[in-house]
Amino acid sequence: MAYEYIKASILDIGFKPWSCDLMADIADIVVVGGGVHGASTAWHLAKRNAGKIVLIEKDAIASGASGWSSAIVRMHYQLESLVKVTMYGREMYGDWENIVGVGESGFRKVGFLVLFPEDEIEHGHSVIKMQQRLGIDARYISRDEISQIEPRLSIEDVAAGAWEPNSGYADGSTVANSFVAAARSLGVEVRIGPEAVGLTTVDEKITGVETSEGMIHAGTVIVEAGFRTSALLAHHGVDLPIVPVRHAIAVVKRTQDFGDIHPVVSDRVARAYYRPEAENLTLLGEHDPLRGPVDEEVEVTKLPQMDEQVSLMERFSRRFPGQDSASMMRGYTGVYDCSPDFQPAFGKVQALDGLFVGAGFSGHGFKLSPGIGKIISDLVIDGSTDMIDVSPFRIERFAEDDLLLGG
Ligand SMILES: Cc1cc2nc3c(=O)[nH]c(=O)nc-3n(C[C@H](O)[C@H](O)[C@H](O)COP(=O)(O)OP(=O)(O)OC[C@H]3O[C@@H](n4cnc5c(N)ncnc54)[C@H](O)[C@@H]3O)c2cc1C
Known part of the structure; x- marks a missing residue:
């Protein structure tokens, strides 16, 4: 060349x-x-x-x-083109050894569960129909089915859900x-x-x-x-x-009686996500990309504000009753490079x-x-x-x- x-x-x-x-x-x-x-x-x-x-x-x-990414690997997107891009990524993360052959992805297939409010049911249906047409194992699920998948959730305010059993998270x-x-x-x-x-x-x-x-x-x-x-x-x-937006991640150590690891939960009702880490930690993050200050010096390490962490913790423990006595660990912040x-x-x-x-x-x-x-x-x-x-x-x-x- x-x-x-x-x-x-x-x-x-x-x-x-x-x-x-x-x-x-x-x-x-x-x-x-x-x-x-x-x-x-x-x-x-x-x-x-x-x-x-x-x-x-x-x-x-x-x-x-x-390096700060929650690295959630899901295929739930409204745009079909992005779903196709995620399918390529999911395959690579899940079979890194054979596809890339050097190093690893850290992928854990814990499943990806979306909780929809009433006014997003239509959106959920259309995404899942499109995903299924593309060959993805994604299901639209009722409240009963949500409870079967994750019985520890409290879901009175949830209308329905989506379930991707083959998704999970990796490591950035x-x-x-x-x-x-x-x-x-x-x-x-x-x-x-x-x-x-x-x-x-x-x-x-x-x-x-x-x-x-x-x-x-x-x-x-x-x-x-x-x-x-x-x-x-x-x-x-x-x-x-x-614009560089500084995003807060709260980290909690779940209570000892919580039991097995939970799936990644995208809580579209409370506008937060809960992603397991190692065996007994959960990362809590905001759903909305602009929830955080625009900060040109975002590369300077800063801890999240206490009120950001408390707000995330409250939403997590409402969803998983009993987790209000989980221990809050040291959180961190990272940059979202937000386009219009x-x-x-x-x-x-x-x-x-x-x-x-x-x-x-x-x-x-x-x-x-x-x-x-x-x-x-x-x-x-x-x-x-x-x-x-x-x-x-x-x-x-x-x-x-x-x-x-x-x-
Ligand atoms: C807290 C947090 C949680 C997230 N969770 C998820 C998630 O669950 N799932 C998901 O899909 N995505 C998630 N993301 C988003 C995802 O992590 C990012 O979109 C992705 O990592 C961006 O990668 P990048 O290579 O574009 O940018 P970066 O990782 O920012 O890399 C850019 C690199 O360029 C270098 N650089 C910058 N300027 C120069 C220069 N002038 N010369 C040389 N080098 C330069 C920087 O030092 C940096 O290393 C999350 C992000 C954050 C912060």
Whole structure:
């Protein structure tokens, strides 16, 4: 690819091998960001021998949202295209050893249970019908069936439910690091420390990335830098309006008499989720992506506010009676990179040839990362993908005011 071509051309025109130009840092593709998305994309590209790939990460692998993710793996989406992306991810997380072969995903198949209020019954029905048409084991369930699946729940205010027995949760840091290890084993150069400070262009074509440690020349650049993606694009007049929202996670140690692990519960009535961790902990998080302060310094570690944790704890213990005496452990916060329609923007950036993005995951990007990595690698190598129609997710939709509906 470009790397070999540039090297051959330099030698052809008589450059001495010791000429400093040969010291230039040249790659075919630079991926910016070592979260689950950058790591997945780098691995998918390497698997298809896409040339010399360099992944740069300014802090540490999974130091952004990926390392704090609740990493719930479910296939319940209103948009059929996203359901297809999650199906790809679910398969990979569940069979990591055979598909990726390096590291692990930490996937635990505990099931995913949705609790609907009355006014979401119709929404629930249509999602499940579509999931079933796509071959997913998803069921619309009555209150009695909810109680059979999880008898410890109190559900007087719940109208009905949805059940995905094959879903569960994985681990964000493990997945990002495993993708990186797998990418490295296929020749990807992973550089920890350099920060991308700008993109270089000639005649509206990408020519490389300016980093805190020097220039990397490349004809293809993929920016998957979480909420920081926007700033890198803004210099080139490309509008990606993402806000960093700090999200609180409360952690409780369930009471000893609770018994076995519970499924992941998406409580659409109380607008919270409850996700088991290890054998006796539960992570409690807000359902709504904008529940939390916009915070440009979100990378600075902060504990959640006490009232945020108490509110989550109250909702959890109302759902699971008896858990008001569960112990509250140290919580944490992480960033949601929220786009205006809470859906990601990914694919080719039309304004600059050779530039691709994947960002704006708005708090639900973990489960999408295997699929989006595959899609971006298809777009880079083939110019198209057969997984889904990517046009609704184009970055240009924000400037065109053509936002996505549903999620
Ligand atoms: C508390 C919490 C709970 C969540 N729960 C779930 C869930 O249950 N299920 C789900 O699907 N999703 C969930 N998410 C969302 C999911 O974790 C994210 O969408 C996903 O991890 C985003 O991955 P990413 O690679 O795009 O971004 P990140 O993980 O943020 O990675 C971006 C990386 O880019 C690096 N970077 C930034 N700027 C530069 C630069 N200029 N140069 C070099 N490197 C740079 C950063 O250091 C960072 O490591 C949750 C998120 C949080 C915070």
